[in-house]
Amino acid sequence: MYGFTTIDCTFQVDEVGLEEVPDVIHNYNICVVKSLRVDSNIIAKANQMKIIMQYGVGLEGVDVNAATEHKIKVARIPGSTTGNAVSCAEMAIYLTMGVLRKQKEMDTAIKHKDLGIPVGETIFGKSVLILGFGAIGVEVSKRLRPFGVKILATKRNWSSDSLPCNIDELVDKKGGPEDMYEFAGEADIVITCMTLTNETAGIVDHKFLSAMKKGSYLVNIARGRLLDYDAVFNHLKSGHLGGLGIDVAWTEPYDPEDPILKFSNVIITPHVAGVTEYSYRTMAKVVGDVALKLHSGEPITEIEFVN
Structure with missing residues (x-):
């Protein structure tokens, strides 16, 4: 302070x-x-x-x-005017690439002097759902476009004057909160950019995660409590969730011994997206x-x- x-x-x-x-x-x-x-x-x-x-x-x-x-x-x-949205968007790309290319497994390979593993995935050709298309979501979309992806996005009100005029160039399919489950079933990657409110707390819950494709990825650069902890843990354990990249956690500072961090397909950064x-x-x-x-x-x- x-x-x-x-x-x-x-x-x-x-x-x-x-x-x-x-x-x-x-x-x-x-x-x-x-x-x-x-x-x-x-x-x-x-x-x-x-x-x-x-x-x-x-x-x-x-x-x-x-x-x-x-x-x-x-x-x-x-x-949108200070660089915070830009910085957070870059972190979203960083975490997305990290889970796709299996950052933890690469670290293990280095320690074991292994070459040529793990086999990661490209972001090219993927469908990405941006939950919350505010200032950060817009900047995420701008940076995703050159990768050759399909972009889906949800926003409570699409008539906002704060949105760029070329919105149709940034989003292939847009919808409201009522469309999030349908969109989750189409997406290979979900990036949460929502504001945390009483309505959005725990919104990425068992129902939402179950609606996602098996093996798809989740990235959170907004607030930890948007994600329901037990639902995320169980979907990682079952293998339904292919990977998790988070810059924010349910309690901060986060316990380095938390069971979620034990999964090899989970990477975390210390709430530095905007820093x-x-x-x-x-x-x-x-x-x-x-x-x-x-x-x-x-x-x-x-x-x-x-x-």
Whole structure:
């Protein structure tokens, strides 16, 4: 967590240890959250706070209702304008290639001095389902196109003005949430890009995984709790799920001894999809611009307020 406090026309910027936050948050006007859970107890002490801003797009760690009660604005930094969506999309490609080419088995082959194994798969010719066609989903599709794949996508509302005008060039078949099971049966690879809400938590469950082709692959670069843990474990164990690539987990930091990580067709990265020099640099500029505008009283348009 980082805190900002305005002093005349200059800014004091402090990096605050997580354990110190409850004791010092009353000193700050802007709170920039990375990984801390900002609950009602912390918010109640933030009596000078104007804005709580997530350094990224996920706000499930902030008690928005408590902030609203204390007249504190809560906002996310839009991924489409900061490089976060681009960075996450690249990680989706990385994880997809990793499970297709059997990254864990390649590591084992190196240790055993084996050559020519394992036999992996190409992404070429595959059908890919993108669950959630927002900013990240759009960027994933752009990067998948050159591989020669068929792209299916689901989105709650396809009339959004935020979608690119060339949407038909990015998606071969589009549908709503009601189509996800049908699309799952057509896809060789499913990439989840959804926002985590009460409605989407556990949406990739036994029913959905059973609808997927036997041997197909699942990649998650959104939020861990979109996937039902027991359903994923059982479909990996049975062999119905051909591989799993995740940058996010059900609890974080993730237990390195978790049974799911014991499968040879599972690869994991430590929630770093959006953590790149490019995205962090551009998000830092947004934070600075917001601080300046808050101080001057100008309208703040760089971030997406949720309350």
